[in-house]
Amino acid sequence: MYGYADKTFARQPQDTVPEYHGEEPSFHHTVDCVILGFHRTELHVLLHRFPYKPYKGHWALLGGFVTPEMSLDETALQTVQRLTGLDNIYMEQVYTFGEVRRVPTERVITTCYYALIRVEPTLEQLSPQYQATWHPLSQILNLDLVYDHPTMLRKAIDQLRLRIRLQPIGFELLPEKFTMTELRQLYESILDRPLDKRNFNKKVLAMNLLQKLEEKQKDTSKRGAFYYEFDADRYREYLEKGFLFEL
Amino acid sequence: MYGYADKTFARQPQDTVPEYHGEEPSFHHTVDCVILGFHRTELHVLLHRFPYKPYKGHWALLGGFVTPEMSLDETALQTVQRLTGLDNIYMEQVYTFGEVRRVPTERVITTCYYALIRVEPTLEQLSPQYQATWHPLSQILNLDLVYDHPTMLRKAIDQLRLRIRLQPIGFELLPEKFTMTELRQLYESILDRPLDKRNFNKKVLAMNLLQKLEEKQKDTSKRGAFYYEFDADRYREYLEKGFLFEL
DNA sequence: ACAAAAGTGTTTATTGTACACCCATGC
DNA sequence: GCATGGGTGTACAATAAACACTTTTGT
Secondary structure, eight states: OOOTTTTTTTOOOOOOOTTTTTHHHHHHHEEEEEEEEEETEEEEEEEEOSTTTTTTEEEEOOEEEEOOOOOOOOOOHHHHHHHHHHHSSSEEEEEEETTTTTTTTTTTEEEEEEEOOOHHHTTTSGGGOOOOOEGGGGGGSOOOTTTTTTHHHHHHHHHHHHHOOOOOOOGGGGGGSHHHHHHHHHHHHHHTSSOHHHHHHHHHHHTOOOOEEEEEOOOSSSSSSEEEOOOOOHHHHHTTTTTTOOO | OOOTTEEEETTTOOOOSSSSSTSSBBEEEEEEEEEEEEETEEEEEEEEOOOOOTSSSEEEEEEEEEEEOOOOHHHHHHHHHHHOSSSEEEEEEEEEOOOOOTTTTTTTTEEEEEEOOOOOHHHHTOOGOOEEEEGGGGGGGGGGOSHHHHHHHHHHHHHHHHHHHSOOOOOGGGGEEEEEEHHHHHHHHTTOOOOHHHHHHHHHTTTTTTEEEEEEEOOOOOEEEEEEEEEEHHHHHHHHHTTOOOO
């Protein structure tokens, strides 16, 4: 029934070593990245046109093969770097997809990551060879993504939704200086529900992790809105004292 | 620097298909299982004696190789089944470990799962070939586990700690009939902090998901404690109405 | 002068937390 | 009759939620 079912590496104790697994089957392993950016009140995903039949031209997450000298994390980072040119990307592993026929043409095991990046500085610098463009999250369902990429995307967003409430990772999606309105809209977009302006500001500012700047943003209103900065050092201090970020 | 860095499957559009990845490197992939059981007020992990040098005799999580005809989930299930003889095991994927040198002797990518099982019915039935025994979670740190198994264990517990508060999975660790004291001790053990008896009962019972039975448990006290059952059907009903389990 | 977004506090409802005594029973 | 764990309610504190008007300034 299961050809290899009994070949657990724990099964038959023996003393011979190394390379004792040379006979075991092996698999192609790829990393697919849900690259997320926040643009004009909405969360966007960076997708590219899949270049291979039978899905040529369909939208897909960007991925890359794992190689012998790279870890999964490194592979993920490099995949995003190759496309965006960015260094210092915040990434997190989401899940590993290992169904036998998830890619019809062959067996591939794929680990999904999400990346949080700032859209603006990269908008014009995307490596043109990928034909990659940003898509608002709300319109992804119409796109007919490749393979199980819809499932990956869903899982990534679900995980982000949990994480963003307990860790200050939302700031990875905003420019260094941001307004309270931008921050709130970011959370509204990810949590997919409206948040009360006053309650939100109260809660965020009470954590005492934002530095209010003198400078005002004047793009979106005549009056202008104060910029704030996230104080990562202070966050680390607080962490050691047992502080818990929570929104 | 990176030998295969440019071989993203998204990189060079081309029309030839299938088997277009035949040239890519491939990897052994294993699944390691954090098998958890609740026994006498404490959470326990099922470990076995690692049979290979240079870690022969050390304690380790039980694992198994992925094979071409099995998904990751199936591999995990079967690994636990082989040891415990149990069917219908609740398992959940935790994380995939892909560091290049995490296993010194060769490159292996390993996906970690946790399994929640009921200890009692299996205590005497464990397949003897594995030399597996239960270890209280509180004493694991002294054991010098193999490879990165301590990291896996930590991640599994962390994930369980989050999940158990938002999903009714704790019941997988208890017999069908259990007392409120057992349930509370289970949560105390997993969350690693004492919980107020009255507040806990109030909150649990308010969800209206437990069926109180006539029968009493008389093992641990002279007075006896009422048994309860988790009502999975009612939980599914409530779920559809947007109900959220939370403890 | 008006349109458009920014800023600002108070009240109420909900939820969490702390806490102590009597009960039933087997020995 | 006493030791052991089971069962039960209330008061207070903390947190979350609801809610509307004034300010600034560019046009």
